[in-house]
Amino acid sequence: MSTWKIDHIGKKPKLKSPILIEGLPGIGNVGKVTVDFLIDELKAKKMYEITSNAFPHSVFVNEDNLVELPKIEVFYKKFDGKKQDLILLGGDVQPVDEVSSYEFSEKVLDIAEQFRGKEIITLGGIGLAEIPKKPKVYCTGNTKKIIQKYKNGMVNNKLYGVVGPIVGVSGLLVGLATRRKMDAISFLAETYGHPMYLGIKGAIELLKVLDKELKLNISMKRLNKEIKEIESDLLYRTEQMSEISRQTALKKLKSKFGEGVDYIG
Numbered sequence: 003m004s005t006w007k008i009d010h011i012g013k014k015p016k017l018k019s020p021i022l023i024e025g026l027p028g029i030g031n032v033g034k035v036t037v038d039f040l041i042d043e044l045k046a047k048k049m050y051e052i053t054s055n056a057f058p059h060s061v062f063v064n065e066d067n068l069v070e071l072p073k074i075e076v077f078y079k080k081f082d083g084k085k086q087d088l089i090l091l092g093g094d095v096q097p098v099d100e101v102s103s104y105e106f107s108e109k110v111l112d113i114a115e116q117f118r119g120k121e122i123i124t125l126g127g128i129g130l131a132e133i134p135k136k137p138k139v140y141c142t143g144n145t146k147k148i149i150q151k152y153k154n155g156m157v158n159n160k161l162y163g164v165v166g167p168i169v170g171v172s173g174l175l176v177g178l179a180t181r182r183k184m185d186a187i188s189f190l191a192e193t194y195g196h197p198m199y200l201g202i203k204g205a206i207e208l209l210k211v212l213d214k215e216l217k218l219n220i221s222m223k224r225l226n227k228e229i230k231e232i233e234s235d236l237l238y239r240t241e242q243m244s245e246i247s248r249q250t251a252l253k254k255l256k257s258k259f260g261e262g263v264d265y266i267g
Contacts, residue, residue: 004054004055004056004097004101004102004105005054005055005056006052006053006056006105006106006109007053007054008050008051008052008109009050009052009053010049010050011049011051012047012048012049014049015047015049015078015080017078017087017089017117017118017119018080018081018084018086018087019085019086019087019118019119019120019121020086020087020088020089020114020118021086021087021088021089021119021121021216022088022089022091022110022113022114022119022121022122022123023037023088023089023090023091023123023125023212024037024091024092024110024122024123024124024125024171024175025038025090025091025092025124026074026091026092026093026095026096026171027093027095027096028096028126028127028170028172029126029128029129029193029195029201030127030129030193030194030195030200030201030204031127032125032191032193032201032204032205032208033124033125033126033172033208034092035200035202035205036125036205036208036209036212037090037091037092037125039205040088040090040209040218041077041090043218043221043224044079044088044090044218045079046079046090047077047078047079048075048076048077049076049078050075050113051073051074051075051076052073052074052075052076052093052106052109053071053073053074054097054102054106056098056099056102056105056106057071057072057073057074057094057097057098058072058095058098060072072093072094072095073093073094073095074091074092074093074094074095074106075093076091076113077089077090077091077092078090084217088216089113089114089117089119096170097170097171103170103171103174104174104178106171107171107174107178108178110171110175111175111178111179111182114184115184119184120184120185121148121184121185121186122175122176122179122184122185122186122187123186123187123188123189123212124171124172124173124175124186124188125188125189125191125208126168126170126172126188126189126190126191127190127191127192127204128164128165128191128192128193129193129194130192130193130195131195132194133194133199134194134203134204136203137192137193137203137207138158138191138192138207139158139189139190139191139192139204139207139208139211140158140159140160140161140164140165140189140190140191141153141157141158141159141161141187141189141190142161142168142187142188142190143176143185143186143187143188144176144177144179144180144185144187145185145186147185148185148186148187151185151187152187152189152211154214154215156210156211156214157189157211161190165190168188168190172188173188176188189208189211191204191207191208
């Protein structure tokens with residue numbers, strides 16, 4: 003049975019109808035790179051640290067040669083003069099099995115509800131056989147309304163037939179949000195499907211979409227510089243952990259759906 007330890011950091015903020023954005027390790031770590039950059043660029047403040055026995059059974063060795071358990075973190079960003087604030091969900095890992103993925107996704111939605119959030123955005127990658135020169139961004143959602151809201155020239159909403167099942171938190175949050183009457187959308191950027199590849203180009207395309215739609219005023223020059231600086235650390239911390247999670251999930255999916263399954267959100 004999964005156990006969840008959710009530690010609150012600092013004082014509980016008052017947020018205005020926040021949009022929750024999720025980006026956890028997956029294909030090319032596209033979602034993780036995107037959210038990690040947003041947390042840094044927006045100087046978001048941490049409010050939760052989540053650890054669990056449902057995460058991969060490994061630890062990191064940090065720069066001080068001490069071990070760290072894998073964790074998922076929740077940050078927030080308050081905006082002056084805007085109708086909606088942000089909750090940002092990022093971390094080292096995803097839960098490794100189906101039951102814990104459902105449990106975790108429900109806990110994330112509990113957090114969104116606690117702050118009266120009505121909208122969820124999840125981020126992920128679509129694994130291709132070759133490195134895309136100009137990655138396309140696709141979207142899918144749980145209502146036509148939210149797809150219409152975010153549909154623009156940068157995003158293709160014709161995702162049917164492009165990917166198989168969207169596995170993991172990126173998919174479940176969108177599906178489970180329906181039960182809570184929350185609008186939810188998933189943005190998926192093309193990237194190279196190799197487990198050692200870091201999908202920087204795909205992350206940049208996702209950031210462009212979020213910047214335009216949420217009016218975040220992100221500096222694209224700073225974006226390129228910052229992403230290079232975090233690249234080596236991301237590779238070290240996520241290659242091993244995300245691959246453990248991914249292979250576990252893929253084995254279970256292939257036993258159910260056959261060998262054609264190759265997408266993890």
